[in-house]
Amino acid sequence: xxxxxxxxxxxxxxxxxxxxxxxxxxxxxxxxxxxxxxxxxxxxxxxxxxxxxxxxxxxxxxx
Numbered sequence: 001x002x003x004x005x006x007x008x009x010x011x012x013x014x015x016x017x018x019x020x021x022x023x024x025x026x027x028x029x030x031x032x033x034x035x036x037x038x039x040x041x042x043x044x045x046x047x048x049x050x051x052x053x054x055x056x057x058x059x060x061x062x063x
Contacts, residue, residue, distance in 0.1 A: 004057045005038045018063050023049045
């Protein structure tokens with residue numbers, strides 16, 4: 001399990017606002033998280049923002 005996955009599992013409600021501020025094109029639906037679906041969440045963010053999965057992970061890890 002990665003640090004990103006740990007962060008998403010533990011603090012997603014707090015992190016969601018910061019992710020939405022950074023990537024304003026994301027909707028609440030894009031940021032809906034269900035436990036065990038961290039990769040799907042990262043994929044949605046990646047697809048909508050045009051960032052690489054690594055860029056998205058790095059941003060979440062920096063929070």
